Amino acid sequence: MNVSPKQLTQAPIVLEPNRVWRFYDGGKMIDRFKGLANPKDSLFPEEWVGSCVQATNPGEHFKKGEGLAIIGSGVSEPVSLKSLIEQFPEEMLGPRHVKTHGANPAMLVKLLDAAIRLIIHAHPTKEFARTHLNDCFGKTEAWFVLETRPEVADPYVLIAFKDEVSCPRYKDMMLKNDIDEMMRVMHRVPVKAGDVVYVKAGVPHAIGEGIFMVELQEPSDYSIILEQMCPAYTFRQEECYLGLDPDTTLSVIDHRVYTPDEVRQELVIKSKVIRKDGESAEVQLLGYDTTECFAGHRLDVKTSFSDTTDGRGSILIVLDGEGKLVHNRGEIPLKRGVELFVPAAVGTHEFLAPKGLTVFKCLPAQA
Ligand SMILES: [Zn+2]
Numbered sequence: 396m397n398v399s400p401k402q403l404t405q406a407p408i409v410l411e412p413n414r415v416w417r418f419y420d421g422g423k424m425i426d427r428f429k430g431l432a433n434p435k436d437s438l439f440p441e442e443w444v445g446s447c448v449q450a451t452n453p454g455e456h457f458k459k460g461e462g463l464a465i466i467g468s469g470v471s472e473p474v475s476l477k478s479l480i481e482q483f484p485e486e487m488l489g490p491r492h493v494k495t496h497g498a499n500p501a502m503l504v505k506l507l508d509a510a511i512r513l514i515i516h517a518h519p520t521k522e523f524a525r526t527h528l529n530d531c532f533g534k535t536e537a538w539f540v541l542e543t544r545p546e547v548a549d550p551y552v553l554i555a556f557k558d559e560v561s562c563p564r565y566k567d568m569m570l571k572n573d574i575d576e577m578m579r580v581m582h583r584v585p586v587k588a589g590d591v592v593y594v595k596a597g598v599p600h601a602i603g604e605g606i607f608m609v610e611l612q613e614p615s616d617y618s619i620i621l622e623q624m625c626p627a628y629t630f631r632q633e634e635c636y637l638g639l640d641p642d643t644t645l646s647v648i649d650h651r652v653y654t655p656d657e658v659r660q661e662l663v664i665k666s667k668v669i670r671k672d673g674e675s676a677e678v679q680l681l682g683y684d685t686t687e688c689f690a691g692h693r694l695d696v697k698t699s700f701s702d703t704t705d706g707r708g709s710i711l712i713v714l715d716g717e718g719k720l721v722h723n724r725g726e727i728p729l730k731r732g733v734e735l736f737v738p739a740a741v742g743t744h745e746f747l748a749p750k751g752l753t754v755f756k757c758l759p760a761q762a
Pocket of ligand 1: 536
């Protein structure tokens with residue numbers, strides 16, 4: 396049954412698969428998570444969930460429209476989530492959100508599965524984006540580890556400097572492509588399923604090989620490439636510095652030296668239960684007490700659990716189990732891998748799952 400665009404905004408929206416080309420190998424775990432036949436790694440290691448962000452892949456790899464989430468079910472013609480939000484911002488995102496952020500969901504959600512260690516990079520802050528990129532979003536991000544590959548014995552991420560590194564010295568390492576030294580001056584943090592890492596804009600970082608995660612970010616695709624050669628691609632200079640003068644761009648890199656304790660306390664985030672109903676619970680994995688940029692919660696549904704949109708749009712990813720989502724206009728079957736955008740206008744809705752269900756809930760920047 397096809398509904399009008401306006402009616403679409405009154406019920407949770409099922410999103411189509413949305414894999415994005417990147418310059419590194421991975422994605423087998425996403426294939427498996429989605430129940431696809433013959434899971435394999437490829438240069439489509441990310442799924443952008445409910446995205447209104449254009450992917451800015453370098454050079455000939457740029458493809459207009461890549462990254463934008465598509466709505467395919469319940470409509471006669473596929474339509475982008477972005478265009479629906481632009482048509483009905485208040486129904487989709489809520490009036491308060493629109494007043495603060497405009498017709499922008501103010502978050503970017505990805506499933507990311509890296510087969511190899513990713514290159515060391517960093518992202519601009521909001522202030523930098525405002526001054527130099529004519530954008531109100533930088534790219535603070537957070538990693539929610541879902542699984543690590545069994546064949547990887549010591550899954551890890553690299554984050555922040557552990558040593559004093561002057562700007563000239565760091566530039567020198569970059570020019571010489573001295574990867575060992577670039578890795579040595581960073582914290583190597585072991586990670587496992589369930590861990591949450593907060594990556595403030597400006598902080599240098601890299602994901603180690605074999606990590607499958609939900610990545611929650613400010614809605615942009617700006618990366619400052621610090622390690623400029625990787626197996627699938629060697630970056631041209633103009634692709635590394637956001638199209639700006641290198642020194643200007645490198646000035647946003649956060650050279651603060653973190654102690655191991657500071658990493659554990661400030662960058663590795665502890666979860667807490669924020670709501671319970673019988674055996675069901677909503678767990679805050681990372682909340683607005685860490686950053687105003689987004690929040691990530693997990694809904695652990697045992698039998699039934701109700702939730703409300705609280706006047707803002709959200710993105711859901713079913714992590715495990717099966718059941719259904721009952722809302723004012725009907726119901727949607729849920730199983731591992733299903734992705735939804737829940738418009739603000741939906742209000743109260745209920746998860747029913749006699750056998751249990753785990754749902755990742757992404758909330759946008761605070762309004
Ligand atoms: Zn990053």
